[in-house]
Amino acid sequence: MEVKNANAAMLSNYEVFKLLTDLKEKRKDSGRNKHSVGQQNLNTITYETLKHLSNTPCSRQSPEIVKEFLTTMMPHKLTKAEKLQLLNHRPQTAVEIQLMVEESEERLSEEQIEELIQTVSDILPGDPEQQNVAPAEAEMDEGGEQS
Amino acid sequence: MFVLVEMVDTVRIPPWNFQSKLNEAISEELNKKLANKVVYNVGLCICLYDITKLEDSYIFPGDGASHTKVHFRYVVFHPFLDEILVGKIKYCSQEGVHVTMDFFDDILIPPESLQQPAKFDEAEQVWLWEYETDEGAHDLYMDQGEEIRFRVADELFVDTSPTGPATAAKETPKKEPPYTLIGTICEPGLGLLSWWNS
Numbered sequence: 510m511e512v513k514n515a516n517a518a519m520l521s522n523y524e525v526f527k528l529l530t531d532l533k534e535k536r537k538d539s540g541r542n543k544h545s546v547g548q549q550n551l552n553t554i555t556y557e558t559l560k561h562l563s564n565t566p567c568s569r570q571s572p573e574i575v576k577e578f579l580t581t582m583m584p585h586k587l588t589k590a591e592k593l594q595l596l597n598h599r600p601q602t603a604v605e606i607q608l609m610v611e612e613s614e615e616r617l618s619e620e621q622i623e624e625l626i627q628t629v630s631d632i633l634p635g636d637p638e639q640q641n642v643a644p645a646e647a648e649m650d651e652g653g654e655q656s
Numbered sequence: 657m658f659v660l661v662e663m664v665d666t667v668r669i670p671p672w673n674f675q676s677k678l679n680e681a682i683s684e685e686l687n688k689k690l691a692n693k694v695v696y697n698v699g700l701c702i703c704l705y706d707i708t709k710l711e712d713s714y715i716f717p718g719d720g721a722s723h724t725k726v727h728f729r730y731v732v733f734h735p736f737l738d739e740i741l742v743g744k745i746k747y748c749s750q751e752g753v754h755v756t757m758d759f760f761d762d763i764l765i766p767p768e769s770l771q772q773p774a775k776f777d778e779a780e781q782v783w784l785w786e787y788e789t790d791e792g793a794h795d796l797y798m799d800q801g802e803e804i805r806f807r808v809a810d811e812l813f814v815d816t817s818p819t820g821p822a823t824a825a826k827e828t829p830k831k832e833p834p835y836t837l838i839g840t841i842c843e844p845g846l847g848l849l850s851w852w853n854s
Contacts (some may be wrong), residue, residue: 510663510664510665511663511664511665512661512662512663512695512698513662513663513664513727514661514662515659515661515697515698515734516659516661516734517659517660517661517662517729518659518660519658519659519660520657520658520659520660520731521658522657522658524658525657525658525702525731528703528705528731529702529703532703547684547688548684548687548688550687550688550691550692550693551687551688551691551692551703553692554691554692554702554703554759555691555702555703557758557759558702558758558759560758560759561757561758561759565742590736590739594739594740597657598740598742602845602852604844604845604852605845605852607844607845608740608805608807608843608845608846609740
C-alpha cells in the first residue's frame with residue numbers, strides 16, 4: 510500500500526458526519542454481510558464517530574449553511590484552518606474566538622470579534638436545548654419589570 | 657480534525673465475491689483492511705471516501721482471486737498542530753489527564769500543560785486547578801466524564817509492526833498505542849467547558 514498524499518484535503522466535521530450517516534443507511538439496507546467479522550471494525554468506528562459528532566454543532570448543519578457561512582467569512586481574511594475551526598466549534602465567546610484565530614488581538618478589533626460571534630450565532634444553528642433556556646429567562650425578566 | 661488521504665493499493669477479491677459489483681467488493685475489502693486502524697505517520701483511518709481510479713484486474717497463476725490496483729481517497733482522523741478539540745475526561749493519573757473522544761482514546765494532557773497551579777489529589781485520583789481569585793483559592797476538580805477543550809500540542813506515531821523472533825522471547829511485550837496525541841490546556845478558554853461558560 511502506498512500513500513500518495515497524506516493531506517489531500519481538509520474535511521469539515523459536517524462532511525464526515527454526512528458521509529457516515531449515508532454509509533450507515535446504505536449498510537442497513539443491505540443487511541446480510543454487515544455482521545461478518547471483517548466489517549466489525551467499520552461498524553465500531555462508524556458508531557463511535559457518529560456518537561461523538563452528534564454532540565457537536567455539525568449535526569445541525571447542511572451544505573447550504575456551510576456555503577453561506579464561508580461566503581460571509583470571506584471579508585474577514587481568515588485562514589482555511591481558522592474558518593474550519595469556527596465551523597466545527599461554533600464559538601459563542603470572544604475567548605473561544607481568540608483560541609481559534611491566531612494573533613486575533615492584532616488582526617481583529619473588538620467590534621470585528623463581536624461581529625464574528627454574531628455571524629456564527631446567526632448562520633450556524635445552535636443547540637435547541639440551550640436556546641430554549643434563554644427565551645424562558647427573558648420572559649421571567651419581563652414579568653418582573655411589569656409588576 | 658479529519659483529512660482526506662490519497663492512497664494506492666492492490667486489492668484481492670476472492671472468487672466467492674465475484675458475484676457482487678467490482679466497486680462494492682473493493683469498497684468492502686478496503687474498509688475491512690483500513691477502518692479503525694492507524695496508518696503510520698498518517699492517522700486513524702475512518703472510512704472510504706471514494707475510489708478515484710480502477711486499473712485492470714489480473715488473475716495470477718496458483719491463486720483464483722482477482723487482483724486490482726485501486727487509487728482511492730480515505731477519511732482519516734489527523735488533527736493539525738495547534739487545533740482546538742473537545743473531548744471527555746476518561747481518568748486522571750500521575751502521568752496527567754487522559755482524554756477520550758469516543759472513537760479515539762489515546763489523548764494525554766501532561767501535568768505541566770494543565771492550568772497552573774495544578775495539584776494531584778491522591779485520595780480521589782483526580783487533578784485539580786488551584787484557581788486564585790480575590791475571594792480566595794477555589795479548587796476546580798477535573799472529574800471523569802467532564803467535557804474538556806484542549807489544544808493539540810504534539811503527536812506521536814509508533815511503528816507497532818511485529819519485530820523479529822530474536823527479541824520477542826524474553827521481553828514482556830509493552831503495548832504502546834500506535835498514535836498518541838499530547839494536548840495542552842494552559843491557555844485562557846481551555847480546560848473544562850464548565851469553567852468558561854458564563
